[in-house]
Amino acid sequence: MATFGFIGTGNMGGALARAACRGVPSDQVFLANRTAEKAKLLAEELDCRAADNAAIAESADFIFLGVKPQMMADVLADIRPVLAERKSRFILVTMAAGLTIARIRELAGGAYPVIRIMPNTPASIGEGMILYACDGVAKAEEELFLKSMAGAGKFSPLPEHLIDAGSAVSGCGPAFADLFLEALADGGVACGLPRAKAMEFAAQMLAGSARLALESGLHPGALKDAVCSPGGSTIQGVRTLEQAGFRGAVMDAVIAAYEKNMGLGK
Numbered sequence: 001m002a003t004f005g006f007i008g009t010g011n012m013g014g015a016l017a018r019a020a021c022r023g024v025p026s027d028q029v030f031l032a033n034r035t036a037e038k039a040k041l042l043a044e045e046l047d048c049r050a051a052d053n054a055a056i057a058e059s060a061d062f063i064f065l066g067v068k069p070q071m072m073a074d075v076l077a078d079i080r081p082v083l084a085e086r087k088s089r090f091i092l093v094t095m096a097a098g099l100t101i102a103r104i105r106e107l108a109g110g111a112y113p114v115i116r117i118m119p120n121t122p123a124s125i126g127e128g129m130i131l132y133a134c135d136g137v138a139k140a141e142e143e144l145f146l147k148s149m150a151g152a153g154k155f156s157p158l159p160e161h162l163i164d165a166g167s168a169v170s171g172c173g174p175a176f177a178d179l180f181l182e183a184l185a186d187g188g189v190a191c192g193l194p195r196a197k198a199m200e201f202a203a204q205m206l207a208g209s210a211r212l213a214l215e216s217g218l219h220p221g222a223l224k225d226a227v228c229s230p231g232g233s234t235i236q237g238v239r240t241l242e243q244a245g246f247r248g249a250v251m252d253a254v255i256a257a258y259e260k261n262m263g264l265g266k
């Protein structure tokens with residue numbers, strides 16, 4: 001039975017640890033964090049094991065690196081001697097924005113098998129979009145990883161050179177969607193809706209629209225046209241958004257995030 005170790009149990013490491021506990025027996029999941037209390041509390045909640053970085057580096061089959069990109073060098077420098085001593089096979093799983101597989105190997109001190117993932121915050125409720133690229137990983141190991149982590153959401157393989165671009169859409173995207181969500185609700189409040197109702201209507205509308213696009217496979221332009229009656233109210237809202245440069249602003253947000261991702265690896 002494979003073991004899953006998480007070094008860093010913040011927003012994303014914690015969300016993925018939750019997902020792992022949905023897919024594998026929780027006594028196979030080990031959590032470590034700089035502020036150890038955080039890992040301990042989460043381990044208690046998930047009924048899995050608290051550990052420390054060295055113990056995870058020493059024995060986990062999948063070692064998730066859940067620290068910020070700027071902290072990766074220090075974390076890997078600390079566990080590098082332990083990894084070098086290992087006799088059993090292990091896979092490093094990195095989720096750090098902007099850090100390539102080659103860079104992770106360089107910092108870890110060996111040409112170890114690596115799965116580079118780019119998750120997003122909806123993974124915490126099993127609705128994540130997780131992009132991934134493997135290097136040095138056997139097909140059976142990839143399949144085991146996907147099966148074990150399926151509780152995080154949908155996984156999609158992507159050539160590594162496209163991960164930074166994908167990350168700007170699905171990794172950063174929840175923040176852009178949340179701005180839109182908040183603005184929709186604010187608009188509703190401005191029109192007299194109670195805040196809680198406005199939030200519920202906006203969020204369910206966004207979730208439903210996303211699902212409709214995914215399930216129908218229709219172009220968003222066609223879905224938009226289906227809402228806009230000739231001479232109606234929706235097209236007036238569409239005109240207002242276009243005049244404000246809505247689509248250009250969203251494209252610029254994705255490009256700005258992509259450029260920042262590229263810079264993180266340097």
Ligand SMILES: NC(=O)c1ccc[n+]([C@@H]2O[C@H](COP(=O)([O-])OP(=O)(O)OC[C@H]3O[C@@H](n4cnc5c(N)ncnc54)[C@H](OP(=O)(O)O)[C@@H]3O)[C@@H](O)[C@H]2O)c1
Nearest residue numbers: 008009010011012033034035066067068069095096097119
């Ligand atoms: N958040 C997202 O939406 C998102 C999306 C895609 C990818 N990611 C990636 O996920 C990674 C984590 O991001 P995050 O948002 O989860 O950050 P976060 O909430 O700040 O979590 C980072 C965690 O790492 C811990 N940590 C720091 N140094 C450590 C060390 N030496 N040993 C063990 N644990 C250590 C921190 O512990 P303390 O409790 O002591 O601070 C903290 O709990 C990043 O590489 C990021 O690029 C995040």
